[in-house]
Amino acid sequence: MGKWYYQWIPTSIFDFFHNHSPSSKMMLSFLKITDPELLETMSENKVLKLYQNVRTNIPAYKKFLKKCKVDKADEIKDIIDFNAILPVVDKHNYVMQYPLIERTFNHRLPKHGLIVESSGSTTKDPTNWFRTYEEEQAVARDVAFESRYLFGDKEYIIISCWSLGAWTTSLSFCSYFEQLGVVKNIGPDIEQVIKTLKFMGPKYNYIIAGYPPFVKHLIDTNALPWKKYNINFVVGGEGFIPGWRKYMLSKVKKGAKIISAYGASDLETGMAVETPLCQCIRDLFATYPKKVQKAFGIEELPSFFQYNPLRFYINNLPETKEFHTTVMTHGTPSVMVKYNVKDFGAKLSYNEMISIMNASFSGFEKRHRTELKSSLKLPFLWVAGRSDDVISLDGSKMYPQQIEMALLKDKRIYKSIQSFQTTKSYHNNGSDHFLVKIQLQEGVKPSKQLAKKIKNALQTNLSRISKAYKLGLHDLPSCYEPHVELYEFHNGPFDVEKIKNKYVVE
Template identity: 30%
Template sequence: MRILWWLQELLVDLLGRSPRTHALLLAPGFERLRWWLGRRRAQRTVARTVRRVPAYRSFLAEQGVSTTAFADLPETDKRSYIARWPIPERCVGGRLPRRGVVVDESSGSTGTPTSWVRGPVERRASREVLRVGFLRHATPDRPVFVINAFSLGAWATGMNVTAALTRVSTIKSTGPDRDKIINTMREFGPGYTYVITSYPPFLKGLLEDDRLDWAAYDVVCAFGGEGISEGMRDHVLRRARKVIGAYGASDLEISIAVETEFTIALRRAIAADPALARALTRQDQYGVLPDIFQFNPYAYLIEENDDGELVVTITRPQNVDPRIRYNIHDRGHVLRMRDVLPVLRRSGLQTVLDERVLDLPLLLQYGRSDHAVDHNGAVVPPDGVRDAVAADPELVAAVENHRLVSYEDRAGDRQLHLALQLAEGRTLADPAAAAHRLLAAMRRANRDLDHAIATGAPGTAPTVGVYPFRTGVFADDGGRLKNEYVWILDADGAEAAGLDPQVVAPRPCVA
């Protein structure tokens, strides 16, 4: 049996090295087989991890778990597992390989960078998923020119996009720099399919720049880091031919799942049909339209825990630093195609069914379970506001509570508003100065936020509002049992909420 599994891994590895042969691995009609093999593969990877990864053995021992039965394994996450053991102990064999490893990092909301190590097999796997998600949308008679406008340096997404796509395209890593991108496209001309990768707000701002005749260029926008509304997608589609997203996490891999024509059509249908939304989603429970992706169940085993969070196991046995039942604290669930298609047929949605090419399962994602919000690719938790307030003597004495308000304005831009409610009868000597101190403290503590503000599109810098007691966005707080620390609103909701963005925050962060 071991020889058969080894031959299976070898066959998958060989087929995955070419875009043409990789398509065979995703051929329709084999969804049930991929699902079954993925679970068997995950079980074998668990057994291998227990045998060969010292940190995971210690983790299970702490939890009092002596079995490798998948259903009995505890969840892991950054706090319970990653932060508690050094990288070599989390690696296969208890050591970091000397060659072939790429290290990238994320700082998340803690301000302390976390390094992630990736070996050659997992980097190749990311390249294969990005091919499926992005490069197959190129016009057949045009070469592909990738412009990587994600943040560069050691940041996980930008670094991995460049590494993944270098061998299969012409690529220039500009970072989020409009001038460089426009100058590059002028210099190389309109004979390419330009795949521009970045966060949605940057892509929107770039394609609004009138210095380039966008109609003369074939442009595919590929986004990650945060979701996109269908309104913003339509806005970008005025000048781009396609707008496609991917789902991933630096904790895991940058491209676990991708949007397809089918998932986009399905999401639009769900947005327009409350009955379809009730049949397929938990939109009523979470209050947001889910992002919808497709993923390969042979490569990723994705579960939902009792709290509605996604728990991911990378089934690939060759990963340097394995992830077993890893909780990234995103809310979501998985739907099999066999469950979705009958609903669509009963609803008469033939136009959606016509878009189906891949029979891969669906991943529906509703945002973060820790109530953080995304801003230009940065994760901003409400606790970041709390900590900044607590560290400021004037604010901690005067502020009753706080709220993050993420909303889309009438221009389609995603905005972030930091709302502070003053305690009854309290005032601030200089609200503008206090607001700037607050944001500066948050930027110092959260390097991702600092970078997001520094590279964000004009007009999308976070704003800070200081509200007297029980006014504005806090007007109804007295009737609530618990504080609400996050609001996610559309343009109508933002106008109705009484937002008062008194202070725009253009000042640079002072380290």
């Protein structure tokens, strides 16, 4: 708990400071020295105040509380009540149940400065989301601050490779980054990206942004002398394994950075960012993977991010290992209280994370005081993919990241692969087996020999990565033995180019 007097500090002071800070240097200095519990207390106070406004003025939320038979909605006095009494909302029980106009304050949408975006759903049809100009400006301030903290004050040419059109990431990214330099919105077009880089030449500083599979495909073309270009990368939309970063950095100029960002179209595309401290934490757990289970209660290595608690209140749903989020950005037209985006993960306070690291790694405390002393005192969010992005083999969970890690351990095989899908295939007798469908890189032809190599790599390396898989393969090989199907580039189940890769299919 924060110091008792933190409760009496008006949140408006911090909002004003956040919105009108004359320089990112002042904000940076503040976030390096502040008590992280102060920021968390402000976040709690702010979400309680916002809840009262939503409960009173958003018709859909009133109906939702009544439907859920929440009799004590007007008795929420503190953050304990907020987390314990109020039901969690999600896309199915709230967004799809009530018309948009009912989910806005007093049945009103702004007449000016309203942006309509679409989310590229990995499940069903895309959903429309509404942002205000005021909201976008608040996000842009955070993105500008984070970018200068991570990349410095250099001028950049920013190449956006997110899918073009009304998709949330494409529209938002360009507006957020335009104040950092020249932005070219190309979309996921490798040929145009290469033409742009050739035309501009290697004398400029670049940031290339896109989904991890696209960025890998771009670099794997070897169409340019990548080590001559000053390129940093911003990736998002899905996670990646630590070995992926190492693989990518080996192919580009020394000193390049790859920064992962976390967001959700339902909430905000710029929710959290991977800081140097986050990368350090993930690298340590990647080196000692057995410590992940003890620290977080999961087998899969998650990604780590830090977020601004003045714009987001996040808390955990321990029963499902998910988390709920309330966006508190000023100008948000349709606030959703305790929204579950259905991602597998959890929030940790800054102090909680540092305590875990000190207990898990003997040398971390010294490292934190020295090379990581400039860390931002912001809370953490760990994410391990969508909670439904997993298959069960005889009760054992198999995650897409584990499959990619197994493939990456053989560099020659990994270079030939563009993407993959995994599922369970059923025999006539009702039993199932583990099926992995592989999309090969452009120009690579399927062969029985390559399929056998991939199968052996999966079987051998998954046994090293997952103890549960190793035991299952020994006890029930018919279920756990991988069956590999190879497809040429953009053929078979990969013939339709999607906004995001779908790794687990029915």
